[in-house]
Amino acid sequence: MNNLTTEPDMHTALWSLVRNNNKLFSQKRNLEKFRTLLNIISENGTIEDLINIMSIFLYGNNAQKELIENTCLPCLRKLPCEDLPKLDERLRSSISYAGWNINETTDWKQKPSLFELCILACHPNGYTRERAVTALANHYEPVALAIALIRCNDWVSPIRISARDTAVNIIARINTDELMKVWIVFDRVSHGQRHGDISLSKTLFPLLRERIPSNELHLQLESGNSRTRRYAAEVMWHTHQSLNYSDLQALCACSDPYVCFRTMRDILPRLDQRVRTKLLDLVKTKKWAPARLERLRLLMTDQPECMHDELLDALCDRSASVRNFARFHLKEHSDVDMELHYQRKLESPNISTRIAALAGLTEIGSPIVADHAKRWLKEENPRIVAAGLSALPAEVIDNCEDHILKKVTNHSLQISKAAYIALCNSPPLSAKITPYFQRDDLSERQSIYFANLLLLQSxxxxxxxxxxxxxxxxxxxxxxxxxxxxxxxxxxxxxxxxxxxxxxxxxxxxxxxxxxxxxxxxxxxxxxxxxxxx
CATH class of the missing domain: 1.10.220 (Annexin V; domain 1)
Structure with a gap:
């Protein structure tokens, strides 16, 4: 025992005691040895250790199984529910390899324990899986719910139906904290649903919405895990009739672009116009351009006659798609001179507005872009210099190759990248690039920029x-x-x-x-x- 220093050695020792249902196991010395090994291995509580011990369970006699169950059931309860699908796959393979005959090992009349039911729910035999999943409905624990949810994607239809009913029964009985432990499994099962004969959105979603308070769903929307955020939103979307104003605010203010955009596209059009207008104000400053664009579309649908000022502001949005949308709808107003409007915005104290105005002038093909862009190259602010480089017309770039090549070596990442991109469409000759490429003071990024320019030659x-x-x-x-x-x-x-x-x-x-x-x-x-x- 003292010589067993690694986990593989310990697993081997366990197998040696279980092999051929060792008759000496009943001896007190072997019993204590088996228990000690189990305790040492189970202290880690990893998924691999648990799978190995549960596989040993398939070969043991009654005394061995009792020891394994008493040791491993607490580990199984503590195991993160997202690891259970892996347990399901590995146990099914182990059971197939062992040729485990369920009729000889399990007495259904005596109601198998939770530990044994978790193993039986992974059995290759469909009838056994169905009976195990049905019996799990009497165990109101997160691990039982997770196993039932996994079986909702079973390849046999009666098992899927039984698993769904079991999941519904357990969800109705366990408390909110226990329910949240299984949250990631809900998400995985819903997105990976392979069969259409059971609808989780019609059965589980309403029940989850009823059981989980709004403030808990709001916390899930703020999670750092995108799958967790989106599943919380899925639950709220499928039960949108019961959403209150704070729920809608949480969805619109969510940092996840997909959650915000889909809420605007699918939920907001069904609401009262006054409520919708209030919620759209939350999206006005969103960083994600499609959300801002969808906001303008909804406002144009509701009150097109009041959108003149909104569209004027959108002309200097940082997104080209939003600017194009605003220009398209402002064509109806003959009093709007796009070029003059952009020229005025070039004098704005806000740097973002000035950059968007220069981009707008470039998009409408204004002849004054070249002069402004060259003037911006002399500015000190890196954002303005980078914007000027991005707006330079091709003929100006050809005449300023040496100056732009020097900008590639600038310590500012924005300026260096913008200068490199400006030269890519019409790269200078190798003779001009090579002296810069051979400099010893270049950063790795700048070396790559010059290398790529050399590879754009003939x-x-x-x-x-x-x-x-x-x-x-x-x-x-x-x-x-x-x-x-x-x-x-x-x-x-x-x-x-x-x-x-x-x-x-x-x-x-x-x-x-x-x-x-x-x-x-x-x-x-x-x-x-x-x-x-x-």
């Missing part, structure tokens, strides 16, 4: 650059070069394009320099392609 020039990346100091640049080469090798098998002699010489030279930094397989692929061109 086809064979990019091949030479990609090979040279394999010996670069940055690991990310190495990966970038290898990935590009692997994709190129695959593409060349489809499109044979003969390189010039100078291109081939450059590629061979880079290949010799990078030979020690490349895998042998990649080298062979590249050499094979190059040999085919000569």
């Amino acid at each position: 086809r064979w020039e990019a091949v030479a650059h990609a090979i040279s990346f394999c010996r670069h100091n940055s690991k990310e640049v190495n990966k970038c070069g290898v990935f590009w080469l692997q994709r190129w090798v695959y593409g060349e098998r489809k499109f044979w394009m003969t390189p010039s002699k100078s291109d081939l010489q450059d590629i061979h030279r880079e290949l010799e320099l990078s030979h020690s930094n490349m895998t042998e397989a990649l080298m062979k692929e590249i050499r094979f392609l190059l040999d085919s061109y000569q």
